[in-house]
Amino acid sequence: MDKPSENLAILGLQWGDEGKGKVIDLFSASFKNVVRFQGGNNAGHTVVVNGKSIALHQVPSGALHSECFLVIGSGVVLNLEVFHQELERLRMRGIEVLDRLLISSNAHLILPYYIALDNWRENYSDRIGTTGRGIGPAYEMKASRQGIRIGDLDTPKALSRISNVYKEVQLIVGKDTTLLSPEDVLQNLNSLITPLKKCIGNTQVYLHEAWQRQESILFEGAQATMLDIDHGTYPFVTSSNCSIGGLFTGTGLPPKVLDKVLGIAKAYTTRVGAGPFPSELDDSIGEQIRQIGHEFGTTTGRPRRCGWLDTVALRHSCNVSGVDGLGIMKLDVLDGLNPIGIVKDYKTKEGNRITSIPSTAYDWENIEPITEYYEGWSTPTKGITNWNDLPVQAQRYINAIAKETGVPIAYISTGPDRGDGFVPPESWLQGWLK
Ligand code: GDP
Ligand code: IMO
Ligand code: MG
Numbered sequence: 559m560d561k562p563s564e565n566l567a568i569l570g571l572q573w574g575d576e577g578k579g580k581v582i583d584l585f586s587a588s589f590k591n592v593v594r595f596q597g598g599n600n601a602g603h604t605v606v607v608n609g610k611s612i613a614l615h616q617v618p619s620g621a622l623h624s625e626c627f628l629v630i631g632s633g634v635v636l637n638l639e640v641f642h643q644e645l646e647r648l649r650m651r652g653i654e655v656l657d658r659l660l661i662s663s664n665a666h667l668i669l670p671y672y673i674a675l676d677n678w679r680e681n682y683s684d685r686i687g688t689t690g691r692g693i694g695p696a697y698e699m700k701a702s703r704q705g706i707r708i709g710d711l712d713t714p715k716a717l718s719r720i721s722n723v724y725k726e727v728q729l730i731v732g733k734d735t736t737l738l739s740p741e742d743v744l745q746n747l748n749s750l751i752t753p754l755k756k757c758i759g760n761t762q763v764y765l766h767e768a769w770q771r772q773e774s775i776l777f778e779g780a781q782a783t784m785l786d787i788d789h790g791t792y793p794f795v796t797s798s799n800c801s802i803g804g805l806f807t808g809t810g811l812p813p814k815v816l817d818k819v820l821g822i823a824k825a826y827t828t829r830v831g832a833g834p835f836p837s838e839l840d841d842s843i844g845e846q847i848r849q850i851g852h853e854f855g856t857t858t859g860r861p862r863r864c865g866w867l868d869t870v871a872l873r874h875s876c877n878v879s880g881v882d883g884l885g886i887m888k889l890d891v892l893d894g895l896n897p898i899g900i901v902k903d904y905k906t907k908e909g910n911r912i913t914s915i916p917s918t919a920y921d922w923e924n925i926e927p928i929t930e931y932y933e934g935w936s937t938p939t940k941g942i943t944n945w946n947d948l949p950v951q952a953q954r955y956i957n958a959i960a961k962e963t964g965v966p967i968a969y970i971s972t973g974p975d976r977g978d979g980f981v982p983p984e985s986w987l988q989g990w991l992k
Contacts, residue, residue: 564817565775567805570782571875573829576822577887577971579603582619582778584976587992589776591627591768592620595808596798597780598635598668600689602856606974613856616641618778621655628655631761632664633808635696638750662761663709666700668692670738671727678731686794687831689857697797708758711751717744762810769815777805783875794833802879820968821881823872825889828862830855834922837865837901851891866899866929869962874915876965883968883986889939890972896934900958901927942972943980
């Protein structure tokens, strides 16, 4: 199939780690441009090719396709030191991206001060369970207009801007936390930015022109709707808009650039960090899912909390982003479990059924899941590449997800490798796979 002229967004629908990296890598082969538009190195997107795995944190997941042009939009917050480590890891795999990469000069830098502030907050206030990468403070400084954009490093005022941030952070973390001097921070940033200079520019103009030239664009979401600062389980969220709105603000492109939205969900649910998780299984089944699914964070190595698929959360996420199709991941992890639960709705402690997500953290504490159980399957789904080869119980399970969400299934994943999974025959994604 020729490259599609249509543009696609791939977004997480749960609490992150749904398998976005795998799907983005898979579909990147059909796209000219792959774009990150929000988040930073809190993201960990794993791509597995022929059993070899690579974790990408800030480099777009189209990196493994040498013909893909990679864009980091202005909505991303970038840690340059980690970025270099990532480039080095790719280089060791024979993958060079600097000749096909454009980073927005308006993207904000993650300063070491932000990491200190992030960790200070985690110790001195209610824990969110952040990744400790300074993401929250980076977006805070952006919103308070104290942040340092990549382009600022070129200006004579760079040092005074960094000094302002230093003073603010020092006021909060106090003298006990040793902070690098603004001079040292600037010097480090300047040496880190030098090899990237030719990759820095105006991504808004580049993307607009690429769109006008009808070059296909794949937009790569990081994190997921339930971690979205506006539409997630606030305050247990990240600090960017991970649902559809963040794509437009983080690139400077208008909504009509998008043709389709593919929402990614695991066949069950996981969450790292604190916060509401109504379908959580704090028992041996949850542990079984964690072990079989290798549910340990790509970025921090923390064990992920595991539970049944929550279709209340999925419906919410699909509505927020106008999802056209679902990619259901890690079906194989449920092999051998019997029965398998799906959370259909919630009920309040008073027994009232509710069909949409609550608002405040307090409201979340006062609901319980309503779970329906489906018969499991005994023949493995691992590596299956065809709908008809799925056990009938797995087909029923998948069909129930489509029914509960009202969104068709566009892709089914049955293992971590590129080849594990398939686009069902009637899916609109048919023909998009090279
Ligand atoms: P992302 O952050 O959404 O890109 O997801 P992560 O990479 O953090 O976590 C997903 C994990 O599941 C990775 O280790 C993937 O290699 C793995 N994975 C993806 N799809 C499948 C699948 O269908 N089956 C299994 N068993 N593993 C998968
Ligand atoms: P990907 O892109 C899973 C979670 C953290 C924490 C909360 C806030 O791999 O799906 P932050 O460091 O962003 O301030 O932490 O958000 N979190 C993620 N959980 N996958 C991610 O990214 C995440 N990025 C942040 O665990 O609960
Ligand atoms: Mg991840």
